[in-house]
Amino acid sequence: MQILHTIKETRQACAKSRTVAGSSSTVGLVPTMGALHEGHLSLIRAAKKQCNIVVATIFVNPTQFGPNEDFTRYPRTFASDCALLESEGVDLLFAPTVEEMYPTGTARTFIEVPGISDRLDGLSRPGHFRGVATVVAKLFHIVSPDFAYFGQKDAAQVAVLRAMVHDLNFPVELVVCPTVREPEGLALSSRNQYLSADERNHALVLSQSLASATAMATAGVHDVRQLRSSILQRLKSSPALKIDYVEIVDPATLESVSDIQGGALIAIAAWIGKTRLIDNALLPALNH
């Protein structure tokens, strides 16, 4: 695996890999912030299956963090991340510095997707999706991938990036991979490292509440208020938890839905101590 830190050498390495692999070769991009776990590796494996050349990126992107968020304490485990990516057969790793990505100190040109960027996490974390869309657009321009892999775990991010790719005609296909969970149901996240053993146990209520709402929907409860209040009730039963939001929305627009006939995304965010966790479940469209 080639490890690259500059945009120039990454562009050159991507172009060279394509030349070597032939004109019909495909490049798959897997953007990450590092502190890699099985969720990230599932994206790498999906990319390996589909593409001749797999490019991973590790960049803790400051523009997607708010001023009082965890940018400085976000886990950085570069050496072990490299070993994992190497063992998964990643071809190129682009790991730029903040200065390399934002030579003027921060982004000057931003990408925003109004109406989607400011819902769910975008509402709780103003500017978050503007930072995400901007850095992903930059990575698309640097790597020129044919396919880019993202996790369903970050469902709102998927909605924002799908809209961006569509609206700005990026020649890339987004591939969304299912959320990887611990055996007890907790969605894997680099931020799970912040949790104490006790907090980790409390965190299980997130996936449990989603599983029981999904089961209710499958059993015929289609009333959005009823589904939402069952989740709220479950989450409120855990005093260790502070609910940020519980929303049932259209997965593409993130707008609230009044019924789940056409399918819906149940998205939740909650604080456990100083750690903010998100999780979601996709309800399929109902057959008549």
Ligand code: AMP
């Ligand atoms: P991050 O490093 O948190 O920015 O995540 C990088 C990519 O991995 C994003 O597309 C995430 O949605 C995806 N990802 C994170 N956690 C999981 C998970 N538990 N299952 C599947 N994908 C994930």
